[in-house]
Amino acid sequence: MVKIEKIKNNIVLPIYAFIFAFFIGGLVIVFSDPEVMSNIKSPGKFLTSAGAKIGNAYLAVFQGSIYDINLARGESFFKGFYPLSETIVTATPLILTGLAVTLAFRSGLFNIGAQGQFIFGAIGASYVGFHFDLPPVIHPIASILAGVFLAGIYGGIVGLLKAKTGAHEVIVTIMLNYVAGFFILWLLKTTLFLRPGRIDPIAPEVSENSRLPLLLGKDLRIHAGIFIALLAALFVWWLLAKSTLGFKFRAVGSNANAARSAGISIPFVTTLTMVLCGALAGLGGAVHVLGTEHALTSGIGGSLGFDAITVALLGRAAPLGTVVAAFLFAALRTGGVTLQSNTGTPAEIIQVIQALIVLFIAAPALVKGIFRLKNTSAEKTLTAKGWNG
């Protein structure tokens, strides 16, 4: 019974959170549009124009993320799936960085540093990708390993500092994100990384051999990275649910004192967790460079670090949940681009909706209060901890 309740909770709650977030997002769209608001004196006209505005906006999000009927009419049925391919391409790094946050959560750590780790992964993969000349299958593997290695070290610094000196990982990761941001800016000015003949910060393209293969021909950007991401999710699930090491991680995450009494070395778990988190985020960076971008730019990280945390929170710090959440957020993100170009509604509304979703999910009591849901004992919120814990 408890299990059924739990599953229901994990599905019903996010659905309510989505409905609520989209509703408030709709209100924001309507109340910030002077044209719609000019009709406010005649309720009928106001409601129809408001409805049309919201309807068009959310339809554009759908068209931009899943299936575009206009593209399908113009060319082929298949071409209509272009947006879905874009969604999957966007989801790939989100899954990997999201996993980097999820894994940390389960060991009781809050990894805000996915951004910096992602950047170092991208740097490593890009360097091996454009600098060396290796045979086809070996080249992408070597490039990915280079990225994973660099990012693993970058994440490991956080774990080691926490284990040795008690420096809080939230502070250290925030600071390291800035350091990584400045580092890549500098790196792209050096002769080693700057593409010959360019003055804007961009590295040479990675060689053809090192790129991840496209899955559905040249027209769609979807590439083999998605399988790497899904495999990584499977690995994290196995690690947490089936392995002894994962048991230690979870033990430290749920009660560090009890874990210590049971003879688990907390410094070891903390350091190893952060190395693995760094490696996962770095894998994201490597895959993003080798599969999607092909060239390192200073903005390669985008807002991925932030998005990764929202994804992990929405996925309730579970590997499967993180994958689903990454797809949802990727759909919203790619849909947001179409939203802005088709209807003129700024894509930032997607960020608002995303934040609202997480807000409602982080505070189950609030949503339950609004929708009068029954309180169950099986619910798990992310536990609150202090700076010193």
Added chain:
Amino acid sequence: MHNLTVQQRRQLRGLITMFVLTLFGAYVFYFNSDKTEPITFGFIVGDEWKLIKEWVIVSKTGAGIFLSLSIVGVLVGYLQLRSKRTLSLSSFIFGFSFIMAFLCWAASGKFIPFTGLLQGALMLSVPLIFGSMSGLLCEKSGVINISIEGQLLAAAFVSGIVASLTKSSIWGLVAAPFAGALISLLLAVFAIKYAVDQVIIGFVINVLVIGFTGFIYTELLIPYEATWNTGPSFSAIAIPILSKIPIIGPVLFNQTIIIYFMYLIVIAIQIALFKSRWGLRTRAIGEMPIAADSVGINVNRLRFWNVILAGFVAGIGGAYFTVGSVGGFTKQMTAGAGFIALAGLIFGKWTPKGAVIAALFFGFADNLQGTLTIIGVPIPSEFMLMVPYVATIIAVSGVVGRVRAPAADGIPYSRGNK
């Protein structure tokens, strides 16, 4: 040297670090320096831009003088350590003279507008100081505030719009604290009432504010700029006698009203926190809420009001971005100041004085970087930009002394659940 306390051992490590840095400086800035051209420091003596005094010094000589001074700093530190006192004076002497020696070396043949450098540093520090005071009020009472960035940004946004709609910078400044407090209300409700992890809720609030202000900016503020985003801004008020003090006068006492508010707020918080009943209670609920509760303090109510107060303070800092300087609002104009403010709070060991010094240091480092980039020095600007962040990591790693947060910081309080 073997019966030292942990604290003294850390100080000794700090002292050795200073000494090694001085030796390093002596090698790079003096013995191995090939800089022959003189450096010119410009000072504004009165509050008139015309009254500029120049101080020209040969690069190598200047570096030598300031390096000797930093050795004096290290010696003072040794004496302080011997007499079991803290190393504050020596750190200050060392820090100042080491930076000056570095400048003598780096800016050889160039002009350094010294007063301008300090003025710029103060300007960059203002939002950091307001932000870290907001963080301090929350964290001293046991609520982690990651949403300083959101408070600053929301207040900048609201004050910009209000100033534009009313055509009055005063109304902009009046509205800003309420915007900050509104963000605080979100934090307070979720952190105190619903006991959500405070780091997570603070984080989500930031995303929400960044998204919302960005949305309205693109949807309203750009297309209808004339009505919504052409706010006026405050002009500087020179305080009659004080602004005539050489060097620091024009820096500290020829500023906008927001900066004078800042002085008052910092002094008020410093005194109230350590001398008043409110301060004692605030520190009690941040360190040991169960004990505070047992003597009849309503822990969650005091936390709630302190968090709201923190929003007010951050709000004034937010106004500095718009009515305090440029007038109009731009997307994400706070650019991470909230996070640096948080770092400053930790760097300053959760004390008002420490946080202000940290904020000034970050502001100075940032402005120095900007100045040096403009005049062109041999160090990449990106590495100069990293300084505050790396310094913070070093600080929290306990190299410059153990940093400890209030014991109950971040832990929701409910009776029977200590």
